[in-house]
Structure formats: structure tokens, C-alpha cells
Amino acid sequence: MKTLTLAIPSKGRLMEQTAETLEAAGLRIERPSTDRGYRGLLKGIEDIEVAFLSAAEIAQNLREGKIDFGITGADLLWEKSAPQENLVSVLAPLDFGFANVVVAVPECWLDVASMADLDEVSESFYARHGRRLRVATKYLNLTRRFFAERGVTGYRIVESLGATEGAPVAGTAEVIVDITTTGSTLAANHLKVLDDGIILRSSAVLAASPAGLADPRAVVLQKNLKKPK
Amino acid sequence: MAGKSKAEREALERQNAAIMAVFERAGFDYIAPDIIQPADIFLERSGEDIRARTFVFTDPSGAEMCLRPDLTVPACRYHLSHAEMPDAEARYCYLGPAFRFPNEHLSPQEFMQAGLEWFAAPDAAAAEARVLKLTISALEATGLTKFRVTLGDLGLFSALIEDTHMPVRWRNRLKHHFWRPHAFREVLESFTSSRNARRTSISGHIDKLASKAAIELVALEMEQRNLPLVGGRSLEEIAARLADKAADRSEAALDQRKADAITGYLDIVERADNLEGQLNRMDSGRNFNEARKHFQKRLAEMEELGLNPKRFEFKATFGRELEYYTGFVFQIEVETSEGFVSVAGGGRYDNLLSDMGSPAPVSAVGCAIHTERLKAVLA
Numbered sequence: 058m059k060t061l062t063l064a065i066p067s068k069g070r071l072m073e074q075t076a077e078t079l080e081a082a083g084l085r086i087e088r089p090s091t092d093r094g095y096r097g098l099l100k101g102i103e104d105i106e107v108a109f110l111s112a113a114e115i116a117q118n119l120r121e122g123k124i125d126f127g128i129t130g131a132d133l134l135w136e137k138s139a140p141q142e143n144l145v146s147v148l149a150p151l152d153f154g155f156a157n158v159v160v161a162v163p164e165c166w167l168d169v170a171s172m173a174d175l176d177e178v179s180e181s182f183y184a185r186h187g188r189r190l191r192v193a194t195k196y197l198n199l200t201r202r203f204f205a206e207r208g209v210t211g212y213r214i215v216e217s218l219g220a221t222e223g224a225p226v227a228g229t230a231e232v233i234v235d236i237t238t239t240g241s242t243l244a245a246n247h248l249k250v251l252d253d254g255i256i257l258r259s260s261a262v263l264a265a266s267p268a269g270l271a272d273p274r275a276v277v278l279q280k281n282l283k284k285p286k
Numbered sequence: 287m288a289g290k291s292k293a294e295r296e297a298l299e300r301q302n303a304a305i306m307a308v309f310e311r312a313g314f315d316y317i318a319p320d321i322i323q324p325a326d327i328f329l330e331r332s333g334e335d336i337r338a339r340t341f342v343f344t345d346p347s348g349a350e351m352c353l354r355p356d357l358t359v360p361a362c363r364y365h366l367s368h369a370e371m372p373d374a375e376a377r378y379c380y381l382g383p384a385f386r387f388p389n390e391h392l393s394p395q396e397f398m399q400a401g402l403e404w405f406a407a408p409d410a411a412a413a414e415a416r417v418l419k420l421t422i423s424a425l426e427a428t429g430l431t432k433f434r435v436t437l438g439d440l441g442l443f444s445a446l447i448e449d450t451h452m453p454v455r456w457r458n459r460l461k462h463h464f465w466r467p468h469a470f471r472e473v474l475e476s477f478t479s480s481r482n483a484r485r486t487s488i489s490g491h492i493d494k495l496a497s498k499a500a501i502e503l504v505a506l507e508m509e510q511r512n513l514p515l516v517g518g519r520s521l522e523e524i525a526a527r528l529a530d531k532a533a534d535r536s537e538a539a540l541d542q543r544k545a546d547a548i549t550g551y552l553d554i555v556e557r558a559d560n561l562e563g564q565l566n567r568m569d570s571g572r573n574f575n576e577a578r579k580h581f582q583k584r585l586a587e588m589e590e591l592g593l594n595p596k597r598f599e600f601k602a603t604f605g606r607e608l609e610y611y612t613g614f615v616f617q618i619e620v621e622t623s624e625g626f627v628s629v630a631g632g633g634r635y636d637n638l639l640s641d642m643g644s645p646a647p648v649s650a651v652g653c654a655i656h657t658e659r660l661k662a663v664l665a
Contacts (some may be wrong), residue, residue: 151420247516
């Protein structure tokens with residue numbers, strides 16, 4: 058059988074929880090002791106090699122078809138590949154890594170509750186200040202897609218690679234799109250989520266590229282990792 | 287395809303020479319606006335949807351530049367930097383590459399665009415008819431015989447809204463949403479009877495405005511909750527908009543028949559020469575009457591130039607997707623095995639030059655031809 062590749066997160070909480078999930082499913086990873094450390098074999102399913110990559114790289118490599126299966130966050134997966142492109146498929150949502158990608162505005166904007174309000178404010182902001190409202194985010198594509206669906210066009214994205222929630226206080230953006238689990242970081246930065254501002258309810262997912270999806274082992278992985286109902 | 291062969295290049299050049307000959311014979315100066323442009327004008331004017339399709343880069347000094355996604359803005363910049371008096375009449379035509387990340391069928395990431403821009407023309411209706419005539423003549427000069435023409439008129443829509451009795455901020459909201467059919471219907475509905483139905487996370491603030499001035503409420507709320515003023519908007523801005531929302535609640539609802547008249551207008555799809563009857567039947571005010579006369583005058587000018595409005599379709603909602611246009615708009619499409627493909631379009635955009643810093647308002651009407659799509663549909 059042709060050897061397929063399953064990529065799993067190489068660090069952090071996502072790595073630990075992935076390892077636990079695989080173990081609970083009876084799928085052990087065998088890492089050859091002499092190895093460079095970034096490859097292993099999956100025991101329990103025939104000819105599946107395990108690669109350890111960052112969650113973002115896994116989403117990118119799935120998109121490019123360089124790996125067959127991957128466990129990564131839904132946020133990163135759909136940031137890298139639009140659903141209608143049909144480049145990746147989710148085989149199973151997993152029972153960890155829960156977080157929401159949200160649109161948040163300063164709490165002091167007492168007149169703003171919804172995306173429709175944000176649209177109006179973006180127009181009056183431009184008229185009054187002569188520049189566009191800035192949205193700080195690392196999710197360029199999720200933001201563009203969501204804002205376009207809601208008809209909000211009068212804004213600019215400021216790419217942010219860390220501490221996005223601090224952008225409004227720092228004065229580098231007015232609005233943010235970021236991932237949040239409890240909302241406490243948002244509150245600490247005096248930000249509130251819009252009523253209809255949840256872009257994505259994210260969790261860890263088992264995903265496949267088209268080559269992976271077409272292989273019978275996709276169903277085997279799916280059955281093993283699907284969370285119990 | 288990584289480029290064009292000698293034969294392909296020559297064929298495209300031959301086609302485009304025929305287009306430019308039509309434009310130049312009509313007295314338009316053939317200019318060459320810069321390919322590399324400051325990104326701000328495009329991005330601030332168009333917002334993130336165009337930004338997502340524009341090739342943006344940073345020059346060594348840190349300034350944001352772009353490869354032009356279109357030639358209208360570069361032609362306007364050319365005009366503003368060359369003309370002694372920007373509001374004196376000027377006619378330009380151009381042919382050159384434009385660049386966009388592709389998002390649809392027959393849309394390569396670099397393509398040759400031909401077009402013309404006519405600034406401060408003395409007679410608006412005549413200039414609009416003439417630009418359409420020149421576009422069609424240019425297409426016919428390349429051998430195109432079968433195509434369909436769609437017309438729209440944002441002037442008619444604006445006039446209808448102006449004539450309908452409602453608060454100014456409601457008008458602005460409707461005009462702003464013209465481009466977004468779904469949001470437009472929702473907003474229009476909210477102005478008729480059912481508008482207070484939905485509560486949001488800020489309804490509580492609006493409730494309190496019955497007994498308190500907005501500015502006081504905002505100041506008090508921020509003090510009590512210890513909220514810093516971040517996000518670039520002032521206390522006054524936030525309070526004023528909150529007060530508007532409160533005012534919306536007590537405003538008399540928009541008459542359902544007036545709302546229906548607006549939706550009725552937007553439903554119009556009609557042969558351009560049959561439109562007059564429909565427009566005349568509408569219960570209209572002063573602004574709409576003027577816009578209607580302008581429409582009729584433009585039709586007469588078209589006939590004068592040998593165009594046949596029987597062959598053109600008027601669509602009241604046409605103009606969506608082309609956000610800087612302000613009046614007459616048109617689009618020319620060709621039927622292919624994969625549906626209709628737009629090969630040319632244009633219209634009036636009277637605010638763009640002021641937005642770009644012109645000291646005086648400059649009326650403008652123009653067109654653009656996607657020469658590579660044209661080549662593809664002619665093949």
C-alpha cells in the first residue's frame with residue numbers, strides 16, 4: 058500500500074490533546090529513536106507515516122496536497138482554504154481546541170451592536186476622518202469573506218501577527234478579528250464581541266486533502282477519531 | 287500560459303489598434319498613465335474587496351504602492367497632475383496593462399485595458415450617449431457583431447429617494463445600501479412599521495435616551511464602567527449616532543406605499559425605449575421628474591448618434607458592484623458557451639476627482655474595454 062502522511066501539531070496544548078486523542082483511539086505513534094525527530098509511524102492503521110508540523114503548516118500543506126491527512130484548528134484550515142474551493146475536507150471535528158473567531162470593537166462604542174452598525178460607522182468614519190476603519194487580524198481571508206458576506210466594504214486590514222487584542226488600545230487599529238476561548242482577554246482590553254460577530258466556531262479537526270479523501274484509510278481514521286455521540 | 291506567442295501578441299495588438307483608432311479619431315488624447323500607483327487612493331476609495339485583488343507592495347522608503355487594478359483612477363491622477371485647471375474640459379484615451387488577482391472566469395491576473403475618460407464635458411446627456419456610442423463603435427471596429435447592452439441610471443434612483451419624505455439619515459442609509467440588495471430590503475423594511483421589533487445588545491442604552499441627553503449618557507456609562515476612549519471615535523461621534531438611533535424609534539414610519547414604490551422601481555427591467563411609459567406612471571416629485579427628463583434627453587442623443595435604444599435593456603438595479611459611479615451606467619456583454627461575459631462597461635462618476643483632491647468639482651464619464659476577454663470571445 059502507498060504510504061500516506063498524517064500531520065499532527067508539533068507543539069503546545071494542541072499537540073498534547075492530539076496525542077491523547079490518538080492514544081484513546083488505540084493509535085500509537087512509534088518514533089524511531091535514531092530519527093531526526095519529525096517523523097513517526099502510526100501503529101494500528103497500515104502504512105501511515107506521521108509528520109510533526111506547526112498547526113498553521115498543517116493547514117497550508119493540506120491545501121497544497123503535500124500531506125494526505127492532518128489534525129489542526131478549523132480556524133487555520135478555513136483561513137488557508139475557502140470551503141468552495143474544495144481543496145480540503147473535514148473528516149471529523151474533534152473534541153478539543155474549542156475557540157471562536159470573532160469581530161470585536163471597543164466597549165466604549167455604545168452605539169455599535171451589529172455588523173450593520175459597523176458598516177454604517179465605517180462610512181461615517183471615512184467621511185469624518187478621511188481614512189478607512191482599520192481591522193487588525195491574522196485571519197486575512199476569514200475576515201474578507203465574512204465582511205463581504207455582510208456587505209461591509211469600507212475598511213482596511215492591518216495584518217497582526219501577535220497580541221491583536223491590544224491594537225485598539227495601542228491605536229494601530231479600531232476593530233479586531235481574533236480567536237478567543239473565554240473572552241477574558243477581550244474584556245481586559247476593553248473590547249466587546251458584536252451580537253452577530255461570530256465568524257467561526259472552531260475546534261480541532263481531522264482533515265484530508267483530495268488524495269487522502271479518496272483513499273480507504275480516510276474512513277478508518279474517521280471511524281477511529283470520531284468523537285463518541 | 288506564461289505569456290503570448292508572436293502570433294497571439296500581434297493579433298491582440300491589431301485588435302487594440304482598431305479600438306484606439308476610434309477613440310483618437312473622436313478627439314481623445316492618447317495618454318499613458320503610470321502603471322505603479324500609490325496604493326492609498328485605490329484602497330481608501332474601494333475598501334478591502336478591491337484591496338484583496340490588488341497587488342500591493344512596499345517601496346524602500348516604506349510607502350505602500352500597487353500595480354494599478356484599473357486605469358480610471360490613474361487617468362484621474364494624470365489629469366489632476368497635468369491640467370492647469372482641472373475643471374476645464376479634457377478628453378483622454380489609453381491602452382495598457384492592469385493587474386488583479388483573478389476571481390472569475392476569463393479573468394487573467396494581468397490584462398490589457400483600453401478606455402477613455404471625458405472630464406467636464408459641457409453637455410452631460412450628450413457626453414453619456416457619445417461615450418456609449420464610441421464604446422460600441424470601438425467594439426464593432428474589432429469585428430464584434432453580436433452583443434447585448436444593459437443600461438442603468440443611479441440618478442433616477444437617487445432622485446426617487448430624495449423625493450420620498452423621510453429623515454436625511456434614512457436617505458443616506460438607503461443610498462449606501464443600493465449596492466447590497468439584501469441589506470437594502472432589510473433597511474427599507476425597518477423604516478416601515480415593524481422597525482422596533484428587534485432588540486440588540488445596545489437597546490438598553492437607547493431606552494435610557496428618553497430621559498437623558500446622549501452625550502451625558504455616554505460619558506456617565508464610560509465613567510461608571512471605567513471604559514477608556516479607544517478606537518479613534520470621539521465621545522460626540524458615539525453620542526450623536528446613539529441619538530440618531532433613538533430618534534429612529536420615534537420617527538414616523540415610512541408610508542408602506544412609498545416603500546412599495548421604491549421596491550417597484552427597483553424591479554424594473556425593460557427595453558430602454560419602452561421605459562418612458564413606466565416612469566411617467568410613477569407618482570413622482572421634482573427631482574425624479576428632472577432625472578426622467580435627463581434620461582429621455584440621453585435616449586434622444588443616442589438616437590441622434592445612430593444608436594437604437596430598442597436593442598438596449600434598462601435595469602433599475604444595474605450599477606451594483608461598481609461603487610464609484612453616480613449616474614448613467616452601462617455594460618456590454620457577449621454570449622459564450624459558458625454564459626454572458628462582460629467585455630466593456632462604463633458610466634458617470636462625478637465625485638471621484640473631488641475625492642482625489644481636485645480643488646473644484648469635475649464631472650466625469652468614461653468607459654473601459656477588457657481587450658483580452660474581447661479577443662477570447664471573438665476567437
